[in-house]
Amino acid sequence: MKNKPIDNLTPTGKKLVFLFFLVAALVIAWFTACRLPVKPKPDGPLDMKRIDALVAKASAKHGVPPQLIKAIIWQESRYKPYVRGKAGEIGLMQIRPETAVVEWQRGNRLSFTPTESQLFDPETNIDIGTWYLAWTAKHWKGYKSQLMLQIAEYNAGYSNAKKWKPAKPDTEMNLSDITFKSTRSYVENVMMKMKEF
Numbered sequence: 001m002k003n004k005p006i007d008n009l010t011p012t013g014k015k016l017v018f019l020f021f022l023v024a025a026l027v028i029a030w031f032t033a034c035r036l037p038v039k040p041k042p043d044g045p046l047d048m049k050r051i052d053a054l055v056a057k058a059s060a061k062h063g064v065p066p067q068l069i070k071a072i073i074w075q076e077s078r079y080k081p082y083v084r085g086k087a088g089e090i091g092l093m094q095i096r097p098e099t100a101v102v103e104w105q106r107g108n109r110l111s112f113t114p115t116e117s118q119l120f121d122p123e124t125n126i127d128i129g130t131w132y133l134a135w136t137a138k139h140w141k142g143y144k145s146q147l148m149l150q151i152a153e154y155n156a157g158y159s160n161a162k163k164w165k166p167a168k169p170d171t172e173m174n175l176s177d178i179t180f181k182s183t184r185s186y187v188e189n190v191m192m193k194m195k196e197f
Contacts, residue, residue: 046079051092054123058130064137068147069093069130071193072154075186081122090119093129099157100132107135140165145173151190156183 055073059066076094077083085094095101101114108131118124133154140149145166153161164177178184 046081048079051079051122051126054126055130058126061127062130062134064130064133065194067194067197068133068151068190069126070197071190072129072133072151073126074193075190081125082120090116091125091129092122093125093132095119095125095129095132100128103135104128104131107131136161143169143173144171148173148175148187148191151187152178152183155186156180 051073055066055069058064059069073079073092076085076089077092079092081092083092083094084090085096087096088098089096097113097116097119101119105111105113114124114128119128133150136153136158137146137150139153139158139161140146143149143165149161149165152164160180160183164173164179166173166177175184175188178187
């Protein structure tokens with residue numbers, strides 16, 4: 001019977017080979033775990049004091065009224081941090097990796113992409129969602145109906161909101177100008193909910 005190459009190693013050499021394969025297996029397992037889809041945690045009781053603090057922090061950082069942030073969270077997820085939308089939206093503010101996260105990365109000149117697990121984290125989710133809300137507001141600066149257009153864009157995207165904007169910035173926009181029934185309802189609900197916060 002032929003000797004295997006490992007049989008010719010000293011006991012120390014065998015230990016080193018074993019350690020090498022153990023470390024390689026752990027590295028592979030770690031990379032695999034990072035790439036696997038995250039199974040969201042079940043929705044349980046939410047620490048509203050923590051959420052209020054995160055909203056206040058994001059509001060101050062990005063210049064977005066806390067009432068708007070809270071109303072968007074309510075409309076998007078009903079304050080359930082581990083909700084996933086039908087189109088891939090994630091978390092409290094239902095941010096989309098291919099839109100809000102990409103614009104957030106571009107706007108902040110970041111090269112790293114948050115993991116799905118990080119996007120479910122309330123602090124990260126509220127920070128990115130609020131940054132995105134602030135970014136949408138800039139598109140409608142000077143418009144009398146800036147808030148309505150901002151909310152419509154958050155829901156339906158810039159290209160759709162652009163179709164609904166008034167011909168002149170000083171003209172008041174009507175809810176009926178929004179041609180998507182779901183977005184019209186979304187904007188109305190958010191604006192009503194803002195009054196409650």
